[in-house]
Amino acid sequence: MEPGLEKLRDEVFRRNPGESEFHQAVTEVFEALGPVVNRHPEYVESGILRRMCEPERQIIFRVPWVDDNGHVQINRGFRVEFNSALGPYKGGLRFHPSVYLGIIKFLGFEQIFKNALTGMPIGGGKGGSDFNPAGRTDAEIMRFCQSFMTELYRHIGEYTDVPAGDIGVGTREIGYLFGQYKRITNRFESGVLTGKGMSWGGSLVRPEATGYGAVMFADQMLRTRGASMDGQTVLVSGSGNVALNAIAKSQQLGATVLTASDSSGYVVDEDGIDLELLRQVKEVRRGRIAEYAEERGGRSRFVADGCVWDVPGTVAIPSATQNELDDKSALTLIDNGLVALAEGANMPCTQKATEHMIHAGVLFGPGKAANAGGVATSALEMQQNASRDTWSFEYTHDKLEQIMTDLHDRCLETADRYGTPGNYVVGANIAGFVKVADAMLAQGVI
Ligand code: GLU
Numbered sequence: 001m002e003p004g005l006e007k008l009r010d011e012v013f014r015r016n017p018g019e020s021e022f023h024q025a026v027t028e029v030f031e032a033l034g035p036v037v038n039r040h041p042e043y044v045e046s047g048i049l050r051r052m053c054e055p056e057r058q059i060i061f062r063v064p065w066v067d068d069n070g071h072v073q074i075n076r077g078f079r080v081e082f083n084s085a086l087g088p089y090k091g092g093l094r095f096h097p098s099v100y101l102g103i104i105k106f107l108g109f110e111q112i113f114k115n116a117l118t119g120m121p122i123g124g125g126k127g128g129s130d131f132n133p134a135g136r137t138d139a140e141i142m143r144f145c146q147s148f149m150t151e152l153y154r155h156i157g158e159y160t161d162v163p164a165g166d167i168g169v170g171t172r173e174i175g176y177l178f179g180q181y182k183r184i185t186n187r188f189e190s191g192v193l194t195g196k197g198m199s200w201g202g203s204l205v206r207p208e209a210t211g212y213g214a215v216m217f218a219d220q221m222l223r224t225r226g227a228s229m230d231g232q233t234v235l236v237s238g239s240g241n242v243a244l245n246a247i248a249k250s251q252q253l254g255a256t257v258l259t260a261s262d263s264s265g266y267v268v269d270e271d272g273i274d275l276e277l278l279r280q281v282k283e284v285r286r287g288r289i290a291e292y293a294e295e296r297g298g299r300s301r302f303v304a305d306g307c308v309w310d311v312p313g314t315v316a317i318p319s320a321t322q323n324e325l326d327d328k329s330a331l332t333l334i335d336n337g338l339v340a341l342a343e344g345a346n347m348p349c350t351q352k353a354t355e356h357m358i359h360a361g362v363l364f365g366p367g368k369a370a371n372a373g374g375v376a377t378s379a380l381e382m383q384q385n386a387s388r389d390t391w392s393f394e395y396t397h398d399k400l401e402q403i404m405t406d407l408h409d410r411c412l413e414t415a416d417r418y419g420t421p422g423n424y425v426v427g428a429n430i431a432g433f434v435k436v437a438d439a440m441l442a443q444g445v446i
Contacts, residue, residue, distance in 0.1 A: 006030075024106065027351065033430065043433075052433075058081070092169065092195075093166055094166040114375060117372055117431060122378075127285070128168075153184045161384065171195060214371050215317065221363040239278060242345060247273055315342075411427035
C-alpha cells in the first residue's frame with residue numbers, strides 16, 4: 001500500500017475501533033487506489049479520501065416492539081448515510097443478528113463505489129438492525145418493521161435517502177415498511193423505498209436483478225477469454241434472493257449449477273439444481289436446505305457443516321454473506337480448476353482469498369461491480385416512480401444487461417489504463433472512486 005494511504009488507513013482504524021469489516025472494506029479500496037494517487041496526489045492532499053471514510057451522517061436508534069407472547073423486545077436500528085455526492089443516499093437494509101455499526105459501515109462504504117459504477121445518479125448508504133427474523137411470525141415481522149419505520153421515516157425520502165432490501169429484508173418487509181411510512185407521512189411517495197411489490201410501485205426485474213447481474217458479469221468476464229457461461233459448472237452459495245436468481249440466470253445461459261447452501265450446510269446435485277424445488281423449499285416454505293436433497297433424491301445430497309467450496313466447478317458465485325470464502329477455500333477452488341468468480345454477496349471473499357484468485361489468474365469480479373445489478377435496477381425503479389411509468393420485463397432486463405456490460409467494460413478499461421490489465425478489483429475501485437472524488441471536488445469542501 002502507498003505510504004500516504006497507509007497512514008490514512010491507520011487513522012481510519014484508530015477512529016473506528018473494533019469495526020473489522022469496515023476496516024477490511026477500506027483496506028481493499030486503499031490497496032487498489034495506489035496507481036491513482038500516484039498520478040493524482042491531489043486526491044490525498046485535498047482530504048477527499050479522508051472525507052470519504054467519514055460518513056456524512058450516522059443514525060442509531062432504539063426499536064421497541066412486542067412479540068406474540070406479549071413480551072417487549074428491544075433491537076438496535078441503524079442508517080448510515082455515507083455519501084451523497086452523486087445523488088440521494090441509496091442502499092439496502094439488513095436484518096440479521098450479526099448486524100452492528102461495523103457491518104453497516106462496511107456495506108455503506110462499498111455502496112458508495114458500487115452505486116457510482118452503475119452510472120446512475122445515486123449516493124451511498126446502508127442500514128439495518130440486529131433483529132433476527134428467523135422463526136418470527138408474520139405478525140412479529142410486521143410489528144418490528146412498523147416500529148423500525150416509526151423512527152426511520154424522518155431521515156428518508158425520495159430526494160434524501162432511499163432504502164431497499166438486503167439480507168433478511170425482501171418484498172414482505174419492504175411492504176410493511178412502506179405501509180408505515182405512508183401512514184405516518186400521509187404521502188404515497190413511491191420513490192422512498194425500492195424493491196416494492198409490482199402493484200404498488202415496484203419494478204419488474206428488481207427481484208431478479210442482483211443474481212442475474214452477477215451472472216451477466218461472469219459471462220462478460222469469460223468472454224474476454226473467448227468463453228461464456230454456456231457449458232460451465234457453477235458453484236453457488238446461499239439460497240436467498242441473490243443465490244436463487246444467480247442459479248436461474250446461469251441455467252438460462254446454458255450452465256449447470258451444482259450447489260446451494262444455507263447456514264446449516266450445503267446441497268450438491270450432480271444433475272444440476274432443480275430451481276423450482278429449491279424455491280419451494282426456501283422461498284415458499286422458508287425451510288432448511290436439507291429438505292431439498294430429501295425430496296430431490298437421485299444424485300443430490302446434503303452435506304451438514306461442510307464447505308461448499310470443496311466441490312469442483314469452473315465458475316463460483318458466492319451469494320451468501322461476507323467472508324464466507326477464505327484463503328483455504330480459494331486454494332481448493334483454484335486446484336479444482338476454477339476459471340471465474342463473481343461476488344454475488346457483498347465482500348464474500350476474504351482479502352487473502354481475493355489475492356490468491358488474482359494471483360492464480362482466475363477472472364475475479366468484486367462485489368461492488370458484479371453485484372451492482374441489484375442497486376442499478378433499484379435506480380430504474382426510481383426512474384419509473386418519478387415518471388409514474390411501468391416498464392415491461394424485456395425492456396427493463398435489456399437495460400440491466402446494458403448497465404452490466406458498460407460496467408464490466410469500464411472496470412476492464414480502467415484496469416488497463418492504470419497498468420493492471422484484467423484486474424477487475426483495481427478497475428472497479430478506481431473507476432468508482434474517481435467518479436465520486438471528482439464530484440466531491442467540484443462541490444467544494446463537503
Ligand atoms: N442491498 C443491495 C446491495 O447490496 C441493494 C441495494 C438497493 O437496491 O438499494 O447493493
